[in-house]
Amino acid sequence: MTQHPTAQERRPANDGPKAAARNRAALMAAAREVYAEYGLDAPLSGIARRAGVGQGVLYRHFPDRAALADAVLEENVREVEQAGAAAGANLAGVLGVLTWHLTESAAFIGLLHADRTGDGTDDLHTHALALSERVARSLRGHLTGGHRLAGSDDLMLAVAMVSGAVTGPTREERERRALAAWRLLGVEVGPVRPVGG
Template structure:
């Protein structure tokens, strides 16, 4: 006698593209968390586990480690760019968004230092320099004449200095240290939060 599964035992219907988009978003969110905790060298298996998908699903969306990292870092940079392009945006407001990303992600800090790493040729670092330049352009667009960070490299040097201060076991401690570093540089920073569209 053949037993047919009950409604509760049947597998859910394949959602096709909806599931794919949902899985990709879950993988990026999981990667952001894992990278915040462990940096860009974190194992991909941990990302798949945290997202609640198999490694095959991860590799369907991201063929290698560089693709995962680039997707996460691209999102960080896009939020900074959106904050910079928002109506009424100010340098202090954009720095608040940037500082939030610094306190949330060791990987994002690594991105901002990518152009100084000297010689790493993997896909993550090759792309990171271009992303770092996009952050710099977004910030430079809000510098007023005579601003203390208006020198040719002063702005990104200040960002690098602040990112070096972003240490500590909790996000709150990292934020406290980042804000102290900005204050020591004499730079006003707005609310430290993600860009809220």
């Protein structure tokens, strides 16, 4: 005789808002990992799979690719801004935080190249440009008139050049290459670490 599951056995308990918060946190963590490894063009299906949720859940929290990328990259940008706004902050220290984020995330590198990619008509590009400009403002606030990167586009061009050097299989190798690139540009960089690290 076949035994049918009861209603309670068929359906997991509905955690309501708790499940929504858990799902969003799982999606953010998965997106950080996937974007760090593959950049902003990573498939959303892979992010949902890594988070252990369906794509419908992903789209409930983030209606499009731009919304998810913006939410993930906002944290990186905010840390660079915090480093720039800290008491006693200087360009070397802020570049140390920026370099740490470069060694941690291919998506952050993609963000900093936003002004040189795409045609500016899609939401993801528009969000990336806005975030990239916030990073630039945080850095520019610490440039003195005589600094070698004080020219109109020199600072972000240098950042783009360094980010292009950030390759390698380990974070340590990526950091070594980033610091070598800054050195070749004659730019002093403080300790490579996250804010508060």
